[in-house]
Amino acid sequence: MSKVSAPGKKVVFSDEILQDPYPTYARLHGEGPLHYVDVGKWAVWSIFNHAECSSIAKDPRLSAKRAQQMLLPLPFSRQAEFAELARMLGLWLIFMDPPEHTRLRKLLNKGFSPAVIEGLRPQVEAIVDRMLAPLHRGSEVELMSEFANPMPVRIISEMLGVPQELHDTFVNWSRAIAVFRGNPNRTVEQASAAQDALIELTDFFRKTVAERRRNKGNDLISLLIDIEEEGEVLTEEELYAQCIALLFAGHETTRNLIGNGMYTLLRHPQETAELRENPEGIRAAVEEILRYESPVQFTARVLKEEIEVCGQRIPKGWSILCMLGAANRDPQQFKEPNQLNLKRLNNQHLAFSAGPHFCIGSQLARLEGQVAILNLVQRFPGMKLTGPRPQWASTFGFRGLKSLPVIM
DSSP: OOOOOOOOOEEOOSHHHHHOOHHHHHHHHHHOSEEEEEOSSOEEEEEOSHHHHHHHHHOTTEEOOOTGGGGTTSOGGGGGGGHHHHHHHTTSGGGOOTTHHHHHHHHHHGGGOHHHHHTTHHHHHHHHHHHHTTOOTTOEEEHIIIIITHHHHHHHHHHHTOOGGGHHHHHHHHHHHHHHHTOSSOOHHHHHHHHHHHHHHHHHHHHHHHHHHHSOOSSHHHHHHHOOBTTBOOOHHHHHHHHHHHHHHHHHHHHHHHHHHHHHHHTOHHHHHHHHHOGGGHHHHHHHHHHHTOSBOOEEEEESSOEEETTEEEOTTOEEEEOHHHHTTOTTTSSSTTSOOTTOSSOOOOTTOOGGGSOTTHHHHHHHHHHHHHHHHHHOTTOEEOSSOOOBOSOTTBOOBSOOEEEO
C-alpha cells in the first residue's frame, strides 16, 4: 500500500455547521470521499460517500468495540475514573464484534421480528391517539416536549414494562448518554453524567428483572428472560445492558425522526399536502425523511489491522468515522440529494447503518415514525412553524431539535 500523507484537518463539528451541515457535506463531497476531520483536541479520518460508508460498516477488519476509545478525548489523568462507563457501554450489542455479537443478535432478533413489530401497530396507534387528543387546532404547542420526546419513551417503556411515573427520569438519563455519545470532543462533565445515568439504569433494570423472574408478564423484559437459542441465553449483565440500550435507542433516535420529520415537512408544504391526500405514501415518506435529515449522523469503527481506505493508509487501532448523514446526501448515490422527494424510489439510505450492526430496532422506529407523522399531518392540516428558526441540539452524532414551536 502506498503511503498518503494526511492533509490539513477539515472542520465539520462546529456550532455553526451543526445548524446546517449539508453545505459543508456538499463541499466535501466535491473534494473527495475521505477527510481528516478536526474534533477539537484530536482528529479522525472520516468517510463521507455512500459506497465507502456501506463497505466499512460491513468490513470484518474493523471493530465495533469502540466504547473504550470514547474516553480518549478526556484528559488522560481522568480517563480511569470512567472505566465503568466504558465497560457498561461495551455490553451493548452495538459495541460488540462476532462471535459475541452474532450470538446476542440471534437471541435479540426474536424480540424484534417483523411479526412482533407489526403486532405492535394497534398499541402504537392507541398511544399516539391518546397523546394527540388534548392538542387542538390553532393552539401553540412546543412539539418536541409535548409529543416527539415523550411518545417514543412511552412506547418503549410500555414494551419494557416501565412505570409511567419514571418516563421523565428516563428521558433525562437517555439525554445524558446521548450528549456523551453524540459529541466527538467529549468532556469530563458529559462522561460523569453518562456514567451516573448508566449506573442508575442498571440498578433499575436489575430490580425489574428480578421482579419479572418472580412474576412474568407480556412485556419485552419477560420475553428476553425466556429467550433461548440452541442452549444460549442472555447473561444477567447482558440482559440489563440490552434493556438500557433498547430504551436509549428506542427513545433518542425515534424522537429525532419525528421531530426532524415534522420540521422538514412543515418547510415543504406542497409535499406535505400530497402526503395528506395520499396517506399510502407514508412508508416511502419516512424513508426519505430518514435519508434527508438523518437522526444518526455518524458511527465509528476501530481498525483491527492496518488497511487502506480511499488511497490512505490508516494504522491499526485508529478510529474511522462513517458520516452517515453525508453519505445520505451523496450525489453519486442519490439523484438531487439535497432535494426532498417523498416518492423517491430505491432509497438505500444508511440512516440505520449497514451490515451486521444494522439497527435491530429499525422496524420499530419506522412504525412509530409512520404512525406519528401521518397522524400529525392528517389531524392538523393547518400546522405551521412559529417563532424564530428552531435550534439543533448540540449532539453532533444524534441530530435533533432542541424545540419545535408550532401552531397546530
